[in-house]
Amino acid sequence: MTGPVALKAAYIVTWVILLGYLGSLFRRFRRVREEMKDLKRGG
């Protein structure tokens, strides 16, 4: 692995992890909100 390739790989990995984590948080938010709505609807 050469220097420039390593640099690009490290930056891509960093952003994939951070954005992936943020995405997972939003998915979990949506699921919890839907669950909340179902609970309210159920009584």
Add this chain to the structure above:
Amino acid sequence: MKQLFIAFVVLTLGLLAFSTYQALFVAPTEQTMGDVQRIFYYHVPSAWTAGVCFFVNFLASVVYLWKRNLASDALAAASAEVGVTFCTIVLITGPIWARPVWGIWWTWDARLTTTLVLWLIYVSYLVLRRFSAGGQTQVLAAALAIFGFVDVPIVYMSIRWFRTQHPSPVMGGGENSGLDPAMLHAFFWNLAAFTCVGVVLMVVRYRLQMLEEKVEATHAAAALQGDSR
């Protein structure tokens, strides 16, 4: 409060754009390593942010054991998860840097090993929170967090106590340590940007945790109502 948070997110995005520009285009190229040294501007701030998150987790765990309030437990859960995310970045970007510079991906040197142990401690913490049943989960998690935090200063001091493969401290490492002022400038911008990203993620994760607790409490109340009928 919501508007303040949105303003903080906008500030964080601006900081990120500026710090990335500083790291990739403004900071001078290091003479011996070349461009691969620029990984430093992501790697070290990620390690710093992970340390900050684990410190928040430690404080929140102490407060939880003392006051037993839901908010400090939620903050502990949020900070541990965000800390593990940043620690994962450290453990991946480090070997990517090491391969062209050292010729190897990994070695069992003091800094690398203690960082891996740190990651494993907080992954265990998250696994405990996720799969432990019963009413003592939060107490057990808080106790684990307090003992687990002992590894954070060990990670920080490892390159001062043991001179092995990992580079010696760039800052605060004695007479021969230090950075070129232009590099230092880029480094501090990235440090600030990554800290802000960590804060944003912790706030979002904290709100999610509180919402999950609320749903769980509603489920429990509904189940109790069903039983009493």
